[in-house]
Amino acid sequence: MVRDWLVRIATFCALLLVWQLVAQQMSAAILPTPQRTVNALIALIERGELQTAWGQSAVQVAVAMVLSALLGVGLGVLFGWYRKLDQLFSPLFGSLFLMPRVALIPLIALWFGLQDVAKVMLIMAFSFFEIFFTVRNGVKSVESEYVDVARAYCVPQGRTLRTVVMPAIRPYIITGLRLGLVYALVGVVLAGFFLEANGIGGMIYDLGSNFRTAELMAALFSVMVVGLAVNLGLRQLETRLTPWQVSR
Amino acid sequence: MSTSKIEIDGVGKSYVSGKRRDRKVVNALQGVNLTIAPGGFVSLLGPSGCGKTTLLKCLDGLIPITDGEIRVGGKAIKGPGRDRAFVFQDFRLFPWRSVLGNVCFPLETTVSSRAERETTARKYIEMVGLSAFEKHHPHELSGGMQQRVGIARALAVNPDILLMDEPFGALDAQTRELMQVELLRIWELTGKTVVFVTHSVDEAIFLSQRIAVFSARPGRISAEFDVPFGYPRNEHTVRGDGRFVELRHEIWGLLKGDQNSSFSE
Amino acid sequence: MNKYLLPASGVAGFLIIWQIVGAFQGDFLSSPTRMVGEIVYLTTEGGLIGLVLITLGTMLIGWVLSIVIGVFVGFLIGRYRIMSVILEPYLIAKYSVPIIALVPLLVIWFGIEEGFLIATIIIATAIMLVFPTAAGTKETVRTYDQVARAYSISGWHFFIKILLPGSLPFIATGLRISVQRALMAVIVGEFLVGYNGLGTLLKDARIRLDADEVFAVAFIALLVGAVLTGAVGYLDRRLSSWRPVAVTS
Numbered sequence: 001m002v003r004d005w006l007v008r009i010a011t012f013c014a015l016l017l018v019w020q021l022v023a024q025q026m027s028a029a030i031l032p033t034p035q036r037t038v039n040a041l042i043a044l045i046e047r048g049e050l051q052t053a054w055g056q057s058a059v060q061v062a063v064a065m066v067l068s069a070l071l072g073v074g075l076g077v078l079f080g081w082y083r084k085l086d087q088l089f090s091p092l093f094g095s096l097f098l099m100p101r102v103a104l105i106p107l108i109a110l111w112f113g114l115q116d117v118a119k120v121m122l123i124m125a126f127s128f129f130e131i132f133f134t135v136r137n138g139v140k141s142v143e144s145e146y147v148d149v150a151r152a153y154c155v156p157q158g159r160t161l162r163t164v165v166m167p168a169i170r171p172y173i174i175t176g177l178r179l180g181l182v183y184a185l186v187g188v189v190l191a192g193f194f195l196e197a198n199g200i201g202g203m204i205y206d207l208g209s210n211f212r213t214a215e216l217m218a219a220l221f222s223v224m225v226v227g228l229a230v231n232l233g234l235r236q237l238e239t240r241l242t243p244w245q246v247s248r
Numbered sequence: 249m250s251t252s253k254i255e256i257d258g259v260g261k262s263y264v265s266g267k268r269r270d271r272k273v274v275n276a277l278q279g280v281n282l283t284i285a286p287g288g289f290v291s292l293l294g295p296s297g298c299g300k301t302t303l304l305k306c307l308d309g310l311i312p313i314t315d316g317e318i319r320v321g322g323k324a325i326k327g328p329g330r331d332r333a334f335v336f337q338d339f340r341l342f343p344w345r346s347v348l349g350n351v352c353f354p355l356e357t358t359v360s361s362r363a364e365r366e367t368t369a370r371k372y373i374e375m376v377g378l379s380a381f382e383k384h385h386p387h388e389l390s391g392g393m394q395q396r397v398g399i400a401r402a403l404a405v406n407p408d409i410l411l412m413d414e415p416f417g418a419l420d421a422q423t424r425e426l427m428q429v430e431l432l433r434i435w436e437l438t439g440k441t442v443v444f445v446t447h448s449v450d451e452a453i454f455l456s457q458r459i460a461v462f463s464a465r466p467g468r469i470s471a472e473f474d475v476p477f478g479y480p481r482n483e484h485t486v487r488g489d490g491r492f493v494e495l496r497h498e499i500w501g502l503l504k505g506d507q508n509s510s511f512s513e
Numbered sequence: 514m515n516k517y518l519l520p521a522s523g524v525a526g527f528l529i530i531w532q533i534v535g536a537f538q539g540d541f542l543s544s545p546t547r548m549v550g551e552i553v554y555l556t557t558e559g560g561l562i563g564l565v566l567i568t569l570g571t572m573l574i575g576w577v578l579s580i581v582i583g584v585f586v587g588f589l590i591g592r593y594r595i596m597s598v599i600l601e602p603y604l605i606a607k608y609s610v611p612i613i614a615l616v617p618l619l620v621i622w623f624g625i626e627e628g629f630l631i632a633t634i635i636i637a638t639a640i641m642l643v644f645p646t647a648a649g650t651k652e653t654v655r656t657y658d659q660v661a662r663a664y665s666i667s668g669w670h671f672f673i674k675i676l677l678p679g680s681l682p683f684i685a686t687g688l689r690i691s692v693q694r695a696l697m698a699v700i701v702g703e704f705l706v707g708y709n710g711l712g713t714l715l716k717d718a719r720i721r722l723d724a725d726e727v728f729a730v731a732f733i734a735l736l737v738g739a740v741l742t743g744a745v746g747y748l749d750r751r752l753s754s755w756r757p758v759a760v761t762s
Contacts, residue, residue, distance in 0.1 A: 004598045007595070007598050007599060008598065008599065008602060011599045029621070030621060030622065031622075084519060087516075087519035087520055087523070088519050088520070088522065088523040089523050090520060090523075091520045091523060091524050092523060092524065092527055095735055095739060096735070098693070098735065098738045098739045098742050099731070099734055099735035099738045099739075100693065100696050100697040100700050100734050100737075100738050101697070102697060102700050102701055102704060102715065102734075103700065103711075103715060103730060103731045103733075103734030103735070104731060105704075105715065105719055106715055106718035106719040106722065106726075106727040106730060106731070107727045107728065107731055109719055109722060110541070110722045110724060110727050111541070182609065182611075185610075185611045186611040186613055189611050189613055189614045190613060190701065193616075193701075193705060194704065194705075194719065200614075201614070204614055204617055205617055207617070208616075208617025208618065208620060208621060209617070211621060213618070213621055216617060216618055216621075217618065220614055220615060220618060223610060223611065223614045224606060224610045227609045227610035227611060228605075228606055228609050228610065230609070231608075231609035232609070
């Protein structure tokens with residue numbers, strides 16, 4: 001283990017060195033040095049720009065996630081439980097799931113404009129389906145296994161849904177929320193690119209079009225940190241809340 | 249009042265299977281007749297896919313039958329009832345509930361007092377010897393212990409009939425023998441009627457009073473045997489007995505013949 | 514027959530309601546007939562087929578390169594522990610980050626031509642093949658390493674006769690999960706820089722905000738996505754057919 005970490009640290013240092021050497025040969029607008037990038041990050045934080053951008057994005061993501069979670073879990077349970085309903089709507093939902101969600105941007109712009117409402121909608125277009133399909137498939141897969149037990153012991157349907165299905169799909173709900181949040185990050189970045197240019201996506205877009213490459217790389221670094229934190233944090237939560245299930 | 253607890257009368261179960269083009273009707277069960285006395289221990293024995301588990305699920309009412317009638321205590325059954333309890337091969341415990349919570353589960357619809365439920369549940373947890381583990385969750389228990397919980401859960405509703413679907417099939421050989429002895433002890437203690445599905449000839453002989461041997465396609469009972477041993481039974485005396493070897497030989501012959509005929513089909 | 518009745522009536526009901534509502538709120542909701550009319554117009558006058566083919570062509574080039582790179586890196590990680598020690602932290606980091614955010618940086622590095630689009634696809638999708646391939650390689654090596662040594666198979670033969678076929682179902686899984694991402698990457702790239710293709714259609718619809726065009730473009734994207742997913746799903750089933758249990762995730 002110790003040796004592994006030594007190797008990792010060594011390669012990381014080598015990578016930094018290569019970056020430094022290559023960057024020295026190039027214009028700072030193409031590839032800034034590590035030093036410049038770190039300075040840009042500090043400057044972005046000191047001027048409060050990074051916090052403002054992330055603040056806007058966080059609000060948009062939070063609203064969209066609450067809505068997608070409510071809708072996704074609610075509809076997911078409903079569709080998983082009532083097979084007829086599922087068959088009726090599955091081709092519609094399924095085809096939306098297969099569509100590259102970016103293609104909804106003109107439609108969202110037409111219906112909701114370019115401001116916060118539109119952005120929440122775009123983020124939901126990314127996060128809702130992940131939650132909905134994970135929960136729906138969860139209900140379907142616990143059905144045969146656990147619902148038979150409830151039937152064998154004459155437990156009425158409503159009670160089965162509440163005391164058997166809901167706890168049984170808990171891991172699926174948490175996995176769905178994690179995937180939903182990961183995709184919500186994609187949504188919020190694209191919202192900044194193609195709708196009103198604010199939030200972290202808008203910031204990256206502006207920095208890119210003005211060739212402020214050092215600050216751009218600093219902003220991208222912050223996206224990486226947030227993405228990692230979200231993913232790893234929620235994975236931890238997953239194993240904590242459902243110790244009986246190996247995380248998928 | 250009839251003298252038999254369960255009467256299976258000309259029962260058939262068929263369903264349609266296969267994709268569009270090669271759709272065909274499968275007769276999982278056809279013309280099955282069997283009567284079981286109150287307090288009896290009967291095994292349904294046969295190769296996998298012969299319909300013995302299907303019959304057991306029909307007995308519980310989990311699967312509707314397409315032909316004939318099943319009567320329990322003289323009345324035709326329409327669906328799952330609280331006079332019958334099902335023990336699953338793969339245990340089917342709820343992983344989010346403790347041992348106590350799992351055993352309490354079937355009581356929650358009938359007993360409103362939590363304390364009362366837990367008292368009942370504890371009684372059966374003690375009967376299967378798991379009192380020290382009532383706070384544990386299923387994933388912390390071995391397979392044998394999990395199935396003990398499964399049996400306690402079934403007993404908790406105080407059914408007249410225990411329907412057991414290869415309950416020890418997922419356990420290793422040693423645990424299996426231990427559980428067989430345990431089951432007989434509990435059966436003698438409670439006096440339930442037991443219908444026990446297995447594909448092990450030895451298990452069927454060791455446990456039951458009567459054995460119904462199945463053959464496949466269509467699933468039906470090809471022979472019935474009475475087991476000539478009294479209870480309580482002891483592993484060594486039963487297996488060492490000449491009649492055990494003889495009965496085992498006879499049933500094996502029957503199963504083998506069935507297997508060969510199904511190969512030559 | 515019955516199996517298709519409910520889904521079909523769901524779609525039919527949706528189309529009928531859309532048609533009726535669209536008759537009153539056409540500027541906002543379009544309608545199935547108006548949408549089809551727009552698609553016909555785009556096909557005859559707007560060179561729709563050409564644009565779709567350009568996008569698909571770019572996507573396929575980028576995707577095939579992603580597969581080659583992803584599978585190669587996956588093999589390295591699965592075969593040599595040192596490579597997994599070195600690379601895995603970066604790969605995990607990259608895996609949980611919205612890669613699409615990198616697009617403005619890629620514009621700076623690669624310009625706004627086809628090279629940029631292909632770089633975007635590779636960066637977004639190669640990773641989706643690395644993990645399945647690495648897992649497949651690890652499992653194949655674990656299962657068959659001793660068989661191979663017992664029969665004195667090594668080097669190139671081990672790769673061609675054991676590693677590649679053994680990992681194929683896993684690679685197929687990678688193909689299945691990466692195709693949508695490749696399509697999304699190329700569309701985002703085209704959309705952002707205005708390169709000819711589906712992305713320009715989106716850009717145009719986004720600017721003009723004409724309901725018929727907006728729906729037509731969304732529907733075309735849906736169709737392309739569905740056809741690609743169907744084709745890769747078929748490929749996946751063919752490549753994994755010898756495997757009794759389907760590989761997931």
